[in-house]
Amino acid sequence: GAGVSQSPSNKVTEKGKDVELRCDPISGHTALYWYRQSLGQGLEFLIYFQGNSAPDKSGLPSDRFSAERTGGSVSTLTIQRTQQEDSAVYLCASSPVLGRWGTDTQYFGPGTRLTVL
Amino acid sequence: GDSVTQMEGPVTLSEEAFLTINCTYTATGYPSLFWYVQYPGEGLQLLLKATKADDKGSNKGFEATYRKETTSFHLEKGSVQVSDSAVYFCALSSSSGNTPLVFGKGTRLSVIA
Numbered sequence: 001g002a003g004v005s006q007s008p009s010n011k012v013t014e015k016g017k018d019v020e021l022r023c024d025p026i027s028g029h030t031a032l033y034w035y036r037q038s039l040g041q042g043l044e045f046l047i048y049f050q051g052n053s054a055p056d057k058s059g060l061p062s063d064r065f066s067a068e069r070t071g072g073s074v075s076t077l078t079i080q081r082t083q084q085e086d087s088a089v090y091l092c093a094s095s096p097v098l099g100r101w102g103t104d105t106q107y108f109g110p111g112t113r114l115t116v117l
Numbered sequence: 118g119d120s121v122t123q124m125e126g127p128v129t130l131s132e133e134a135f136l137t138i139n140c141t142y143t144a145t146g147y148p149s150l151f152w153y154v155q156y157p158g159e160g161l162q163l164l165l166k167a168t169k170a171d172d173k174g175s176n177k178g179f180e181a182t183y184r185k186e187t188t189s190f191h192l193e194k195g196s197v198q199v200s201d202s203a204v205y206f207c208a209l210s211s212s213s214g215n216t217p218l219v220f221g222k223g224t225r226l227s228v229i230a
Contacts, residue, residue: 033217043206043220059217091161106218108161
């Protein structure tokens, strides 16, 4: 079946502009995660959505970052007033319902490479 | 907080050599442990996982055993191929299920013919 998809695959923007990154999770997956992969910091957690619960925003690096998930499916990560240090690959992942035996495998999308000039 | 430490690379091996990439973790409770792989130009893919102590995850000739006593999850392969060249990430998620992954820094493996 279809995996996690992300768009755009590449985004080049000027410092100070806002950007929106989109994630389409695997159909039926209730959990959705955003991570950032950068040379200096490795893979960092940003934000996590689980069903209808309030999102876990503990990984967002500043208030310029926000995310929403509409209808429990598609998610958009927004970065306002971008800075050069925001340049990174932004990864989205989803995971299925935590059943009786539990499952926590996360399936990753191909990422969006953001370059802030 | 939870953390993962894995050996720094890069690691360069000849084809058919034995591979070990060390990974240790710090976590409360009983986390699930994972190895993800990122091939050149591709996204992160789950390689293998283990969800409780003494479990062995295996896939594509790779193995890792969840060792609670040493808080380790070392990745091994008996005979590497050029196609195994990639970046390997050790990760954990907490014992409460669907939670964000905590990743190690990644280890770049290059296999030469």
